[in-house]
Amino acid sequence: MSHAPTDWWRRAVIYQVYPRSFADSDGDGLGDLPGITAHLPYLRDLGVDAVWISPFYPSPQKDAGYDVADYCDVDPLFGSLDDADTLIATAHDLGLRVIVDLVPNHTSDRHEWFQAALASAPGSLERDRYMFRDIDENDLDTPPNNWESNFGGAAWSKTEGATGGDQWYLHLFDSSQPDLNWGNQEVRDTFDGVLRFWLDRGVDGFRVDVAHGMIKEPGLPDVEIRDAEAGTDDAAMASTSTPYWDRDGVHDIYRRWRKILDSYSTDTAERIMVAEAWVQPIDRIARYVRPDEHHQAFNFSFLDTRWDAAALREVIGESYRVNDAVGAPTTWVLSNHDVIRHATRLALAPEEAVTQLAGPVTEPDRTVGLDRARAATTLMLGLPGSAYLYQGEELGLPEVLDIPDDRRQDPTFFRTRGTDTPELGRDGCRVPVPWSADEVRNPAADKAAPWLPQPEIFADLAVDRQTGDAASTLELYRSLLHLRKELGIADGTARVLETRTDTVAVEVTPTEEADGSVLIVANLGTDDWLVPADRQVIAASRPGVTTSVPVDCTVWLAGPGSHVE
Numbered sequence: 001m002s003h004a005p006t007d008w009w010r011r012a013v014i015y016q017v018y019p020r021s022f023a024d025s026d027g028d029g030l031g032d033l034p035g036i037t038a039h040l041p042y043l044r045d046l047g048v049d050a051v052w053i054s055p056f057y058p059s060p061q062k063d064a065g066y067d068v069a070d071y072c073d074v075d076p077l078f079g080s081l082d083d084a085d086t087l088i089a090t091a092h093d094l095g096l097r098v099i100v101d102l103v104p105n106h107t108s109d110r111h112e113w114f115q116a117a118l119a120s121a122p123g124s125l126e127r128d129r130y131m132f133r134d135i136d137e138n139d140l141d142t143p144p145n146n147w148e149s150n151f152g153g154a155a156w157s158k159t160e161g162a163t164g165g166d167q168w169y170l171h172l173f174d175s176s177q178p179d180l181n182w183g184n185q186e187v188r189d190t191f192d193g194v195l196r197f198w199l200d201r202g203v204d205g206f207r208v209d210v211a212h213g214m215i216k217e218p219g220l221p222d223v224e225i226r227d228a229e230a231g232t233d234d235a236a237m238a239s240t241s242t243p244y245w246d247r248d249g250v251h252d253i254y255r256r257w258r259k260i261l262d263s264y265s266t267d268t269a270e271r272i273m274v275a276e277a278w279v280q281p282i283d284r285i286a287r288y289v290r291p292d293e294h295h296q297a298f299n300f301s302f303l304d305t306r307w308d309a310a311a312l313r314e315v316i317g318e319s320y321r322v323n324d325a326v327g328a329p330t331t332w333v334l335s336n337h338d339v340i341r342h343a344t345r346l347a348l349a350p351e352e353a354v355t356q357l358a359g360p361v362t363e364p365d366r367t368v369g370l371d372r373a374r375a376a377t378t379l380m381l382g383l384p385g386s387a388y389l390y391q392g393e394e395l396g397l398p399e400v401l402d403i404p405d406d407r408r409q410d411p412t413f414f415r416t417r418g419t420d421t422p423e424l425g426r427d428g429c430r431v432p433v434p435w436s437a438d439e440v441r442n443p444a445a446d447k448a449a450p451w452l453p454q455p456e457i458f459a460d461l462a463v464d465r466q467t468g469d470a471a472s473t474l475e476l477y478r479s480l481l482h483l484r485k486e487l488g489i490a491d492g493t494a495r496v497l498e499t500r501t502d503t504v505a506v507e508v509t510p511t512e513e514a515d516g517s518v519l520i521v522a523n524l525g526t527d528d529w530l531v532p533a534d535r536q537v538i539a540a541s542r543p544g545v546t547t548s549v550p551v552d553c554t555v556w557l558a559g560p561g562s563h564v565e
């Protein structure tokens with residue numbers, strides 16, 4: 001299928017920047033917008049097409065900025081609106097698009113709306129913007145229903161001494177993140193304005209946070225906890241039977257936003273939105289990317305898949321099936337700021353192989369983890385569609401598992417402490433990116449330490465250590481991204497081949513004009529896999545692979561034949 005050149009997002013590789021941990025320009029230990037701007041040439045050279053920047057808006061930072069106090073400004077921790085303008089303009093000059101994060105499910109409790117709600121009486125217009133419910137006089141401690149916060153504990157808290165009078169309020173995340181009432185017209189109208197504010201500043205799109213959560217089942221009925229699902233985060237975050245996830249009403253909001261985006265789109269600059277929707281089964285995600293809704297949705301089914309050939313073949317095939325059916329590009333993602341980095345995750349023992357908000361895990365073998373991470377990425381970047389990278393994965397950074405408790409900041413860690421299911425939280429994938437080995441080893445006396453400590457291994461993996469080393473993970477990413485573009489892989493078509501059970505083989509026909517297919521083969525078996533005689537290795541996740549593909553290695557093969565055993 002060929003696409004008009006304007007559909008940049010259909011083939012884009014989008015790099016996620018987590019601002020506090022990317023690049024610190026002023027030495028306060030926290031990354032900032034000028035730091036991002038200064039490193040945009042690095043991203044251009046890496047070969048990505050766009051950056052998605054996690055929230056940098058004014059916030060008390062209870063959930064690292066996903067608790068927004070003002071949607072139309074920049075937190076002084078990260079810079080100013082002028083810095084945002086400079087970032088956007090610099091990115092565009094370099095040919096990079098910019099996607100910002102939109103957090104519509106909840107605000108911070110410091111948002112002026114929530115402050116006004118606390119000062120207003122139950123039943124007031126101010127309280128109607130949120131999900132307030134009365135306290136039962138005869139049962140003061142039982143919340144309105146059994147919903148649980150994603151970060152642990154009840155999803156309801158009581159306002160404490162609110163001048164307008166006390167009530168329960170709903171928070172699907174931290175108690176500092178009250179859920180908005182999307183049944184309220186003013187909430188809808190205001191968010192139209194938030195979209196316009198950033199579109200007017202030139203952003204190319206939005207990543208929509210918790211896109212499956214904004215509408216709650218009328219009457220707020222109890223969650224019926226089915227035995228098979230109980231206690232697993234993934235199930236709780238995704239189940240279609242959960243009265244606050246994946247309700248049909250969310251789609252009305254996206255149709256409305258799509259019209260706004262389209263009104264800003266030009267032939268060369270389509271404005272897009274991408275849904276963060278943890279929904280299951282995979283068919284449900286297609287509903288978010290119907291032609292008049294989101295352009296893309298994160299493929300968490302792929303991210304959730306363990307290092308298993310049959311499971312990967314199935315999820316890749318299914319991903320194309322459900323997205324093709326609605327004309328949307330399939331997306332791919334292996335890491336983000338909420339999950340265990342894939343250089344660690346893919347080597348975890350099966351019983352520990354969770355992706356999200358994990359509890360304590362034993363440090364797995366680093367070499368196995370890195371081999372698998374490189375192989376998984378080489379597989380992912382060989383697949384047509386759009387791909388998301390998370391800062392630091394191009395360095396092969398592992399999850400940092402031994403952050404001291406007193407340095408942790410993720411609310412999940414605090415809200416689950418002392419419960420039956422204590423969780424370490426997500427700080428381990430948020431440790432600041434190491435730009436120079438020397439800075440990790442010999443921190444400058446006049447600069448504050450990074451907000452989370454960088455382990456010794458980060459020195460060996462620093463950008464300056466890997467640059468120019470052909471065997472490094474960084475150079476692997478660079479070469480894959482350049483080859484992907486050169487061959488036109490992203491616009492191609494894919495066919496998952498039936499193979500022996502321990503390889504994943506995908507035949508990619510790059511573009512209509514290209515001669516010959518590219519065969520992507522990942523070896524997840526226990527023996528080397530021999531390259532067919534009529535194929536040549538054009539890319540490999542390990543250095544020096546020519547005729548024999550070792551275990552936990554992926555190759556891209558050029559040549560006429562597509563026969564694989």
Ligand code: GLC
Nearest residue numbers: 063066103173209210337338
């Ligand atoms: C999303 C974000 C996560 C945040 C949560 C609440 O899942 O990715 O980081 O904690 O929403 O906003």
Ligand code: MG
Nearest residue numbers: 024026030032
């Ligand atoms: Mg700083």
